[in-house]
């Protein structure tokens with residue numbers, strides 16, 4: 001979304017380089033994508049007019065396994081944003097010990113302005129253009145902002161028709177009726193909850209005496225708000241892309257969910273007062289969960305963030321400059337590659353199930369997700385304490401080190 005998301009991702013890689021001391025040549029290899037594809041998507045609108053949309057698929061790294069990452073449909077998608085998000089996927093998969101590299105895709109389109117039929121055509125044409133570079137052993141897309149299980153069903157169908165047989169393992173985040181996994185839809189939110197509870201524990205905060213603000217009420221923020229509400233956290237501020245709400249006494253999240261199901265937005269909910277985006281980020285709370293888009297906590301507003309603990313549900317919500325300000329102010333910032341990894345962890349479980357045609361129960365999925373998230377937290381927290389690093393630098397260093405080790409064992413071809 002921001003123009004400099006890729007520059008920000010590279011700054012984070014430089015910080016890992018400063019700790020690990022790898023060469024500039026190794027930095028260059030990690031700073032550049034392995035493969036980038038840009039496609040045109042010619043589109044016939046309902047009224048018969050034509051337009052050309054622009055899409056991308058970037059495979060940042062494939063050293064530890066096939067590339068993995070979502071596909072975003074949003075109006076600000078560009079190549080640099082997709083590059084940044086692909087790099088973050090490499091670190092996320094490495095940190096969680098998933099046998100994947102990182103990728104990301106995107107189409108520059110505002111899905112709110114298109115009918116379902118039009119979105120189906122866009123999804124199928126985008127998929128058709130990237131068929132040569134995706135597949136269960138090559139690169140496995142998944143949902144992200146602006147896409148959902150329906151888009152994944154269309155992608156799977158388009159790929160399967162081209163191959164002449166059903167290929168369930170080509171995408172994850174599929175509907176349950178089509179080889180999806182139990183627990184995938186809520187998995188990112190569930191992971192955010194697990195990590196937020198660990199972070200609160202480390203900060204000495206009891207969830208039942210904790211207030212929280214959640215930016216974003218979509219695939220990540222809504223579930224995170226609900227799960228934390230169920231844990232006894234008082235959610236005093238929430239927002240979605242249309243506006244925000246505050247209620248210092250706490251927002252009834254199940255009631256808000258019902259309201260959003262009926263109206264499509266949080267704005268107008270009777271149990272809270274209207275608020276701006278800044279009110280949500282700068283709310284006087286213990287815990288802030290930015291769960292919308294990248295680049296929202298910046299140099300400009302970081303000093304006004306009051307929360308002691310920030311758990312990144314979104315990818316890249318904090319710029320490196322803002323991160324430094326928050327660290328200097330003694331805030332605990334739990335980075336995206338740890339906090340929101342629950343989605344790709346259950347994507348991995350879905351891929352394993354799809355490839356084996358062997359399905360797990362919801363309990364099995366959730367138990368395995370909790371084990372992975374808790375052990376990633378333990379590893380990052382211990383490493384950060386041992387080396388005196390922030391959680392973000394510790395997580396990035398651990399992830400980059402594994403990728404580098406794999407690079408060096410494989411060597412260079414030819």
Ligand code: GLU
Nearest residue numbers: 069070142144343344347
């Ligand atoms: N889009 C999600 C993310 O950013 C999930 C990616 C996936 O499951 O491959 O982590």
